Amino acid sequence: xxxxxxxxxxxxxxxxxxxxxxxxxLVAGKSGVSKITLFDASECETRIAxxxxxxxDALWGAYIKKRSADQMTRITKACFVCAKEAVNQSxxxxxxxxxxxxxxxxxxxxxxxxxxxxNPQLQTRILKSMNNAMSAWISLEYKLEGxxxxxxxxxxxxxxxxxxxxxxxxxxxADVVIVGGADSIVNKEExxxxxxxxxxxxxxDVPEKATKPFSKNRDGFVIGEGAGVMIxxxxxxxxxxxxxxxxxxxxxxxxxxxxxxxxxxxxxxGIAKTIAKALKNSQTNIAQVDYINSHGSSxxxxxxxxxxxxxxxxxxxxxxxxxxxxxxxxGHTIGAAGVxxxxxxxxxxxxxxxxxTINLDEPDPELDLDYxxxxxxxxxxxxxxxxxxxxxxxxxxxxxxKYL
Amino acid sequence: MAKITENTRNEVxxxxxxxxxxxxxxxxxxxxxxxxxxxDIDGDSLMFLELIEIFKKKYQLHIELKTIGKYVVKHPAxxxxxxxxxxxxxxxxxxxxxxxx
Numbered sequence: 001x002x003x004x005x006x007x008x009x010x011x012x013x014x015x016x017x018x019x020x021x022x023x024x025x026l027v028a029g030k031s032g033v034s035k036i037t038l039f040d041a042s043e044c045e046t047r048i049a050x051x052x053x054x055x056x057d058a059l060w061g062a063y064i065k066k067r068s069a070d071q072m073t074r075i076t077k078a079c080f081v082c083a084k085e086a087v088n089q090s091x092x093x094x095x096x097x098x099x100x101x102x103x104x105x106x107x108x109x110x111x112x113x114x115x116x117x118x119n120p121q122l123q124t125r126i127l128k129s130m131n132n133a134m135s136a137w138i139s140l141e142y143k144l145e146g147x148x149x150x151x152x153x154x155x156x157x158x159x160x161x162x163x164x165x166x167x168x169x170x171x172x173x174a175d176v177v178i179v180g181g182a183d184s185i186v187n188k189e190e191x192x193x194x195x196x197x198x199x200x201x202x203x204x205d206v207p208e209k210a211t212k213p214f215s216k217n218r219d220g221f222v223i224g225e226g227a228g229v230m231i232x233x234x235x236x237x238x239x240x241x242x243x244x245x246x247x248x249x250x251x252x253x254x255x256x257x258x259x260x261x262x263x264x265x266x267x268x269x270g271i272a273k274t275i276a277k278a279l280k281n282s283q284t285n286i287a288q289v290d291y292i293n294s295h296g297s298s299x300x301x302x303x304x305x306x307x308x309x310x311x312x313x314x315x316x317x318x319x320x321x322x323x324x325x326x327x328x329x330x331g332h333t334i335g336a337a338g339v340x341x342x343x344x345x346x347x348x349x350x351x352x353x354x355x356x357t358i359n360l361d362e363p364d365p366e367l368d369l370d371y372x373x374x375x376x377x378x379x380x381x382x383x384x385x386x387x388x389x390x391x392x393x394x395x396x397x398x399x400x401x402k403y404l
Numbered sequence: 405m406a407k408i409t410e411n412t413r414n415e416v417x418x419x420x421x422x423x424x425x426x427x428x429x430x431x432x433x434x435x436x437x438x439x440x441x442x443x444d445i446d447g448d449s450l451m452f453l454e455l456i457e458i459f460k461k462k463y464q465l466h467i468e469l470k471t472i473g474k475y476v477v478k479h480p481a482x483x484x485x486x487x488x489x490x491x492x493x494x495x496x497x498x499x500x501x502x503x504x505x
Contacts, residue, residue, distance in 0.1 A: 065446070067427045123450065 004169045004249045008090025008231035009343045010082040013330040014050035026355040027376045031208035032330050038116040038186045046200040048207040049186045050224035050331030071127045075112040078227040079134040079182035090231040094142045103146035103174045104135040105165045107157025107181035109335035114187035159338025159388040159396035163252040165232045175237040182227030183335040212359035213296035213325035214371045221297040224331025228339035247346045250399040251282025257393030268305030272312040278397035286314045291384040293345040296325025307367045324372040328358045338388040349381045408496050416491050437485025467498045475501050
């Protein structure tokens with residue numbers, strides 16, 4: 001079986017338009033949450049979000065032709081720009097690859113052709129809305145002839161996409177798979193919808209303090225916008241072109257709880273099963289795990305159940321593993337969360353730094369693990385997990401290791 | 405049936421070339437009548453519809469897009485030259501273009 005390595009990656013979130021900018025701000029413990037600007041949210045119960053910086057509108061023109069841009073939503077553009085940057089970092093020249101063995105798999109809930117989208121045109125409505133738009137544009141850009149498609153499993157979508165990309169390479173069906181995703185649900189309809197599910201924080205007065213995973217006073221998640229793309233490649237392909245290998249994807253688990261459309265299985269049983277399955281799939285024992293990038297959404301139930309699941313799987317070892325939530329800084333980027341948080345995890349491995357869980361000022365007595373409160377920490381990581389859980393009972397756990 | 409002059413053809417050609425130069429962000433020197441719209445300059449099929457809308461207004465043509473669609477299915481125009489030829493037929497025959505077969 002082929003080993004699967006990462007040779008390129010890129011991010012766009014509320015904390016920056018490049019991987020480097022994101023990393024600097026994540027390590028500094030900055031918040032990307034602020035008042036919503038993309039639409040008039042004055043009548044919404046939640047009026048805050050972690051939006052992609054407005055400066056993105058001046059950036060994408062350097063990557064996308066005007067004609068194509070007119071047929072993309074803003075978040076599709078973000079995904080496209082990310083893909084270009086990830087490809088650039090990987091140094092791959094697709095003209096020298098067998099393009100029939102190069103694929104694109106993205107986790108996409110929606111392309112966000114919503115009421116927040118500027119200058120809607122009837123003529124491009126379908127092209128902008130179609131769920132496969134992002135993968136199609138990337139495939140077109142590089143003339144890749146392997147499969148390109150999207151997978152939708154709500155907040156676990158891009159983690160599922162990475163898992164499928166991993167399988168394609170592992171099984172020998174592809175040499176290179178561009179994986180990732182992008183999402184934006186910062187629009188009136190979806191904010192109102194999530195408010196009716198009591199899922200969102202309503203702490204509008206101090207936006208940067210609103211998302212506070214594992215805190216006693218957490219009151220829901222904050223919606224974030226973002227995009228992330230990674231270049232997965234067979235070890236043989238990467239070595240053949242002397243590529244710099246950033247990390248190895250060691251395994252994964254994707255499962256269904258088959259329990260409830262919204263609520264997670266009691267006491268985190270489904271989450272625990274998924275973590276255990278991912279460890280087994282990657283032939284990793286609990287002593288090897290040095291860091292967990294948690295789902296950590298800042299909701300009452302998930303934070304508690306994720307903690308319970310980690311304790312169940314790791315026993316006493318759970319207390320010695322740093323666990324942090326990227327969502328405390330960039331909000332919940334929904335379908336893009338899986339890839340964005342895996343990129344952050346890989347960057348943590350490369351840099352030897354664990355990013356913090358910010359706004360953890362009032363710990364929940366029930367949640368007593370090491371959540372890396374408020375301040376980043378130097379920490380050697382050889383193996384890490386990245387967790388993603390979703391409405392619909394979709395769970396995903398990815399295992400990533402330092403490439404040795 | 406509209407009267408076609410040499411001037412009409414020049415106008416159409418100029419409009420088509422200008423359209424592709426702007427929309428595909430290519431230099432005029434990169435275009436000629438043999439240029440393949442999709443393969444050579446990353447064009448798309450929507451461009452044809454947009455051009456037809458331009459010409460419908462300019463020459464006050466009475467023709468439905470679906471009528472043009474029926475004709476295009478049988479006579480696809482892949483190059484800029486073929487597109488100009490088809491536009492001339494549309495201007496000349498309008499709705500009756502489907503009777504040309």
